[in-house]
Amino acid sequence: MHTTLAHLLSNGPVLTDGAWGTQLQARGLGIGEFPDLWNLTHPEQVLQVARAYVDAGSQIILTNTFGANRIRMAEHTGAERVEEINRRGVELSRQAAQGRAAVFASIGPSGKLLLSGEVSEDELRDAFRQQARALAEAGADALVIETMTDLAEAKLALTAARETSLPVVVCMVFDSGKAKDRTMMGNTPEQAAAALTAAGADVVGANCGQGIEGFATICGRLRAATDRSIWLKPNAGLPTIVEGRARYNVSPEGFAGAVPELLRLGAGFVGGCCGTGPEFIASAARVLKR
């Protein structure tokens, strides 16, 4: 195991962070605005979010760089500031962490489908390589490839990320099929874990998708299919819309109450995705007696 990961796991399971987008919205990010651009335009607000997670007890915080690949950015702001946004994202999380938390830099999907020819393998690989390199050069401790729905794209991102020599986490969304246990492309947790392990992921996992109650099964199945550590970031249930805003039905306490079961089933890293915030992490920290 990579020394960075071994060090983090040496005192037991590791608490990561929660969602960023909703936290930035609470600080004024408008609907449809590109959150990652705030690394340049609203660094103080990004810093506040990162700090809130460190204060809540996150041992790992991510970066506000989820969408900062040139394929996705081409639709938003133009792609010329990819490197700058990624670099600032790492710097801001690093500044918030002050050595109290590790900084794992976020890499999200391109938003395009390989299968329908909207994007080519080469374009994906180049885009992820550019982002991964910028994050690594800015001093990230590890890279987190997250919210992936297509195993083929995840593997291309992984290959690009591994060139940096940083440890790489890869997590997929399992929310399709009758049992809501497949990726959009139909892969099972077993298939994903095996393929990502074979492709050299240091940590494999699941994020987003269904609410935390569905993650126990997925965790157990990932655990059985790989010798790597397991990374989980569930949603706080599925939202209902109240007065134009998403409201998630799982409380911080309800969320935290489900965490011990995930650890029992073998998760090494646990945090939250959509609908979770610093209070969810704080609540989980209390349950884990941190």
Place this chain on the structure above:
Amino acid sequence: MPDLQQLYDAVVNGDYKAAHAITERALAEGADPLTLVNQYMVPAMDEVGRRFECSEYFVPELLISARAMKASLELIRPLLVARGDKPVGRVAIGTVKGDLHDIGKNLVASLLEGGGFEVIDLGVNVSPEKFIATIKESQANIVAMSALLTTTMPSMKTTIDALQQAGVRDQVKVLIGGAPITQKYADEIGADGYSESAVGAVALAKKAVAAPVA
């Protein structure tokens, strides 16, 4: 005349080359284009939908079947147009204002085409004004809206309200979908229908055009 069961199989199995070749031969030998669609291709897409519903098929299989359907329709559609046959319906589809995600929308668009609809794809970040202009210009009878984000779903309501104000709401059925969308939300904002999956969206659209516009 080629064995037309092979056309059905080609669509179900997503073999676009075979779908194209069999259609070409059948048409050359005088097959009725509408018969090919209604007796072989539509049932094939129904079977694809059934397999998707029971988790035998996933998005990749849907995409390749839709591509096979399209390969065949490219040959058939001009013939139907030439003799004055109308498409099942005309759909103006787009991802709502503020939202740039188009994987789901594209999938629905290609399955609707496969289902015999004429699809006007307005792309992503589509403003209410653009939907309204399209309805007026093209006489679309369905508006299909997609949103991936909880933060952009409210644009669906804004769009429906704008259709109302522009006086075109009654000309169309409004169908919505996307990861955070629920039937409850559809009811709340006054949409005419919601589908959880791309396959369901085609059935929903067919139902919508079969029912009289309110």
